[in-house]
Amino acid sequence: MPESHQNTELWDKIWKKDQIISDYSIRYLSFMTEIERTLLAGSTVCEAGCGTGQTLRIFTPRHRTIGLDISANALNLARNNCNAPIQGDIFRIPLRDETCDLIYNSGVIEHFIYPGNVAAVAEMARVTRRGGRIIVIVPNTLCLWYKIGKEIAYRMKRFEFGYEEDYSPRRLKTTLEEAGVEVTGYFGLQATPVLATNDKEALSFSIRQKIARLERYYPFREYYSYAVGIVGHKE
Secondary structure: OOOOOOOHHHHHHHHHOOOOOOHHHHHHHHHHHHHHHOOOOOOEEEEEOOOOOOOHHHHOOOOEEEEEEOOHHHHHHHOOOOOEEEEOOHHHOOOOOOOEEEEEEEOOHHHOOOOHHHHHHHHHHHOEEEEEEEEEEEEEOOOHHHHHHHHHHHHOOOOOOOOOOOEOHHHHHHHHHHOOOEEEEEEEEOOOOOOEOOOOEOOOHHHHHHHHHHHHHOOOHHHOOOEEEEEEEOO
16 A cells, blocks of 8 residues: 555544534535536546545435545444445545546545555546546645644644645646546635634634635636645546
């Protein structure tokens, strides 16, 4: 197995806590809703590193959905959001070649040291059908307020997500290309500073949702948002 810094105990602890809908989750859910509308009914969709599986709930009414995670606590939450919760390793996804029409994740490959990051994406590509889509989203090293917040959390010993790297759009593109994925577009999620995390919020959900809707008008979000993502295709 590639060196990966996978830590089942760490993620079990994170997913054991009560969760609220964070600022980032609002953007992520909205983005995946748009992706769902482009899929043919009956597609097979997998989130490889699904956590609570909150985005899989968007796909489940029209598609076959698979939630993969190393954390049993995460899968206990995800089983109500997907058809098939599977405890497993992203480096050895327990699916046959060319099973999925769409496979995606957010906040996963940044925890892997090179070439583990490439290996994880290559395994995602293995289980994707030709012409299918692969979406990968990671923290953005070009986001100034993210970098400052992370450094403060490290210094105060409050960063709870273990080993983590961050990516520029160029680095993410290179990672997918090394894994044999054709890159077709960039996007950015959460262009404004944090008003809520998974366990704390400064403003109510309804107000934060209104703020999030404004981001569709922000240009070049991949260069300053908290997260940068890429949509790729299996050739």
